[in-house]
Amino acid sequence: MRLRVDLLPHGNYPDVVVIIDVLRATTTAVTYLERGADALLLTATPEIALNLRTEGSPYLLGGERGGLPIPGFDFGNSPVEAAGQNFTGKTVVMNTTNGTGAAHTAAQSGKHIFLAALTNAHAAARRARAAATEEIAIVCAGTDEHVGLEDVYAAGVLAEYLLAMGEFSIDDGARIALTVRRNGGNPLEALGSSGHGQHLMRLGLGEDVRAAAGLSTSTIVPTLTPDDAPEGTLKFTAG
Numbered sequence: 718m719r720l721r722v723d724l725l726p727h728g729n730y731p732d733v734v735v736i737i738d739v740l741r742a743t744t745t746a747v748t749y750l751e752r753g754a755d756a757l758l759l760t761a762t763p764e765i766a767l768n769l770r771t772e773g774s775p776y777l778l779g780g781e782r783g784g785l786p787i788p789g790f791d792f793g794n795s796p797v798e799a800a801g802q803n804f805t806g807k808t809v810v811m812n813t814t815n816g817t818g819a820a821h822t823a824a825q826s827g828k829h830i831f832l833a834a835l836t837n838a839h840a841a842a843r844r845a846r847a848a849a850t851e852e853i854a855i856v857c858a859g860t861d862e863h864v865g866l867e868d869v870y871a872a873g874v875l876a877e878y879l880l881a882m883g884e885f886s887i888d889d890g891a892r893i894a895l896t897v898r899r900n901g902g903n904p905l906e907a908l909g910s911s912g913h914g915q916h917l918m919r920l921g922l923g924e925d926v927r928a929a930a931g932l933s934t935s936t937i938v939p940t941l942t943p944d945d946a947p948e949g950t951l952k953f954t955a956g
């Protein structure tokens with residue numbers, strides 16, 4: 718079994734893909750499902766999300782640009798905000814700068830697509846291991862096409878869990894992620910020292926950084942479903 722870590726999304730995934738966007742899309746996605754959402758629809762663009770909002774639709778919209786809520790959306794991209802709501806019976810439509818796009822890239826080729834954060838890292842590693850037949854690709858979303866320390870650190874956490882579960886041949890991306898994990902301090906130190914973590918703190922969103930640093934507190938793994946989904950969206954449910 719191969720274990721690969723892409724420090725940024727590249728495409729060409731033959732088997733299992735685990736998308737990581739710790740700050741904040743995948744952490745927030747896990748929280749929506751924790752708080753009862755039936756499903757998540759990750760859209761390719763904000764416009765697709767806005768067009769899904771029709772009278773009486775079961776959709777709520779969550780997303781950001783520049784870290785701030787998108788005009789016309791119900792929520793930003795905040796795990797703390799999501800944790801304070803009840804989404805039972807709702808589908809949350811998400812569009813964010815990096816994470817939702819990374820999921821669309823992965824879905825072009827991957828067979829099994831999961832969303833992972835630090836908060837569900839152990840459960841995500843277990844699901845990935847159970848589904849894989851040849852390769853697990855952990856894909857870091859990054860920020861605006863630049864590598865993000867927070868995502869690489871979380872990839873290292875997943876890689877550690879996976880290596881404890883069985884034999885893998887690993888690539889240099891995985892070696893880098895493991896090195897960052899082993900030298901990056903605890904999760905809050907790693908996230909707080911990342912460029913994007915510091916950006917969010919400057920925006921007054923430090924509580925989101927703290928929430929995203931919770932380690933394996935959730936067993937929910939957002940999983941791409943083959944169910945029908947509106948055009949331009951990917952549907953994830955709790956796995």
Ligand SMILES: O=C(O)[C@H](CS(=O)(=O)O)OP(=O)(O)O
Pocket residue numbers: 738740741742743781782783784785794813814815816817858859860861913917
């Ligand atoms: O919401 C976030 O933290 C980022 C937005 S940005 O990098 O500040 O523009 O989005 P994500 O897609 O979760 O990386």
Ligand SMILES: [Mg+2]
Pocket residue numbers: 738739740741742815816858859860865913
């Ligand atoms: Mg991010």
